[in-house]
Amino acid sequence: MRHDLTSLELFVAVAECGNLTHAAQRQHLAVSAVSKRIAELEELARTPLLIRQARGVALTPAGQSLLHHARQMLQLVQRMDEELGEYAGGMKGHIRLHAVASALTQFLPEELESFLSRHPGVHISLEERTGKAIARAVADGSADLGIVAGPTAAPGLSALPYRTDRLVLGVPNGHALARRKAVRFEEALAYPFVGPHAESSLSALMQQGAQACGRALLQRIQVSSFDAMCRLVETRLGITLLPQGVLAPYVAAGRLRSVELKEAWATRQMAIVLREPGELSHVTRALIDHLQKAAAQPR
Numbered sequence: 001m002r003h004d005l006t007s008l009e010l011f012v013a014v015a016e017c018g019n020l021t022h023a024a025q026r027q028h029l030a031v032s033a034v035s036k037r038i039a040e041l042e043e044l045a046r047t048p049l050l051i052r053q054a055r056g057v058a059l060t061p062a063g064q065s066l067l068h069h070a071r072q073m074l075q076l077v078q079r080m081d082e083e084l085g086e087y088a089g090g091m092k093g094h095i096r097l098h099a100v101a102s103a104l105t106q107f108l109p110e111e112l113e114s115f116l117s118r119h120p121g122v123h124i125s126l127e128e129r130t131g132k133a134i135a136r137a138v139a140d141g142s143a144d145l146g147i148v149a150g151p152t153a154a155p156g157l158s159a160l161p162y163r164t165d166r167l168v169l170g171v172p173n174g175h176a177l178a179r180r181k182a183v184r185f186e187e188a189l190a191y192p193f194v195g196p197h198a199e200s201s202l203s204a205l206m207q208q209g210a211q212a213c214g215r216a217l218l219q220r221i222q223v224s225s226f227d228a229m230c231r232l233v234e235t236r237l238g239i240t241l242l243p244q245g246v247l248a249p250y251v252a253a254g255r256l257r258s259v260e261l262k263e264a265w266a267t268r269q270m271a272i273v274l275r276e277p278g279e280l281s282h283v284t285r286a287l288i289d290h291l292q293k294a295a296a297q298p299r
Contacts, residue, residue, distance in 0.1 A: 003044065005073070005074065006037070007038075008066075009027070010038070011037070011067070011070055012067065012071060013034075014034065014038060015063065015067045017056075018056040018057060041066070047060070047062045048060050048062065048063075091122055091283055093283030093284070095122065095124045096143045097124055097125065097143065097145050097146070098137050098146045098147070099128060099146065100129070100130065102243050102270070105243070106245035107163055110294075111290065111291055111294045112124060115291075124287075130199040131149060131201035132153075134146035134152075138154070138274060139154075139155075139156055139157060139275070145272060145273070145284060146272070147270060149201045149202070149270045150201065150205075152271075154271075157274060158273070158277055159271040160272045160273075160274070160292065161269065162269075162271055162272050165244065165245060166266060167241055167244070168241070168242070168243075168258045168261060169188055169239055170233050170240045170241070170251075170258060170259075171233065171239045171257050173255075175236075176191075177239065177257075180259050182259065182260035182261065182262050183259055183261065185210075185213060185261055185263050185266075188239060188241075188259075189215040189218070191239050192219070192238040192239070193217065193219045194222075194223070194237055194239070195217075195240070196223070203222075230246075230250050234255050272288060272291060
């Protein structure tokens with residue numbers, strides 16, 4: 001079978017109008033031309049598509065099926081034309097991106113800047129959220145894309161690999177662990193922590209790590225900001241667990257010491273979460289490609 005778009009468009013018009021004459025008027029064609037196109041479609045399908053009635057037409061089951069697919073094809077062609085038109089005039093669009101603080105602090109600023117410098121017609125609404133909140137936002141459509149860190153459950157969503165980061169202990173100068181190069185998490189549990197937001201994936205990971213050791217996690221303070229966590233550790237209110245890239249400026253300035261963890265879970269895989277890939281706009285797909293290519297480059 002070979003269907004042309006004009007015949008499909010006419011068939012949709014007939015189905016929506018329920019009348020050949022009205023469909024012909026809508027499409028600015030003679031009734032005979034519309035009738036001929038419908039007859040050609042029926043010949044291709046080898047089955048009736050319309051039931052001719054005194055006051056118009058009704059669809060047969062085959063006609064209902066053709067209407068469903070014809071609408072999808074016409075919408076796809078329309079989307080293709082719109083996207084090609086946007087490419088001709090420069091990529092344009094709006095992307096709603098939610099990300100965990102670990103990605104936002106370590107990687108995203110430079111990656112988004114380079115993407116937007118290439119595509120100044122694109123607008124990105126960026127929000128920092130916890131992993132659970134991001135998964136909910138993508139699932140309910142209030143965000144187009146999300147960047148989460150393991151372990152974050154994202155039922156019903158597709159996940160694409162993004163970056164990995166390494167969690168390390170941040171301890172104040174002079175602390176008992178400050179001279180150690182690496183420790184087991186169980187050793188760190190002997191000291192009070194300055195912890196992250198309770199709903200964050202990092203908090204969940206810390207709790208899971210403590211349970212695996214059969215120890216309690218003592219969190220003296222919990223705050224949402226990584227900077228606040230570092231400042232509180234600097235004033236000796238506890239130790240903390242943060243991505244190495246977050247702690248690096250404080251370590252370089254001599255304000256904190258970084259101690260590696262020997263646990264395998266200290267290396268985390270980040271992911272880009274989304275709904276159906278086929279539903280994404282071309283500008284959203286372009287951003288995903290950009291982020292994954294940037295993640296593949298050595299820092």
